Amino acid sequence: MTIKLIVVGKTEDGYLREGIDIYRARLEHYCRFEFVTIPALKGVKSLSREQLKDKEAELILKNLTTSDECILLDERGKEFTSVSWAQHLEQKFAHSSKNVVFVIGGSQGFGKKVYDRADGLMSLSKMTFSHQMVRLIFLEQLYRAFTIIEGEPYHHE
Numbered sequence: 001m002t003i004k005l006i007v008v009g010k011t012e013d014g015y016l017r018e019g020i021d022i023y024r025a026r027l028e029h030y031c032r033f034e035f036v037t038i039p040a041l042k043g044v045k046s047l048s049r050e051q052l053k054d055k056e057a058e059l060i061l062k063n064l065t066t067s068d069e070c071i072l073l074d075e076r077g078k079e080f081t082s083v084s085w086a087q088h089l090e091q092k093f094a095h096s097s098k099n100v101v102f103v104i105g106g107s108q109g110f111g112k113k114v115y116d117r118a119d120g121l122m123s124l125s126k127m128t129f130s131h132q133m134v135r136l137i138f139l140e141q142l143y144r145a146f147t148i149i150e151g152e153p154y155h156h157e
Contacts, residue, residue: 001092002032002099003142006063007135008056008106009040016136023139030146036063040106049108057111060103069098069119072110073134077121082155085141086148104134 011017020035027033038059044052064070069092071077080088092100102122103114107130124137147154 001097002034003027004034004036004063004068004099004101005135005138006036006038006060006101006103008038008060008104008131010037011132011135013132016132019136020139023136023143026143027139027146030143030150038063050111052106053108053111054113055111056106056108057113060105060110060114061117064101064117065099067098068101069096070117071100071102071120071122072114072118073102073104073124073138074110074121075123075126075128077123079123079126082141082144083148083157086145089142089145090149102138104131104138107131 011020024033024035038056041052041055044055047055103110103118105114124134124141129137144155
């Protein structure tokens, strides 16, 4: 099983890029992990919000296969504690051979076609974070889940 994270647009702030790189490197110890950046669209000022989301949706969908399990990081998604997230992830590894693809949309959110393709929605918090910050927060929580699964001392109860 491979875990893939698809993001829309490059990570702009250096401190976020640095943190993302740290957790990407740490994850290599636990799983096959891919980080896919879909370039931000150019010349979109004339597009409506829905048109922009639809164009981003096309690019996101091109990075999914029919056998991938697609989970959108979305404010309306299921929330987990760190421990329950680790248990959920462990179950996926034990009972599925599908690759799991998590998607963080652009600043305007997801287009309808992406929601239609999604197998589930996951929320990191009831609070709203920038789509740039969510990348780092998600990777840290993914790393934390693996350390919980392995019984390592990173997470404290």
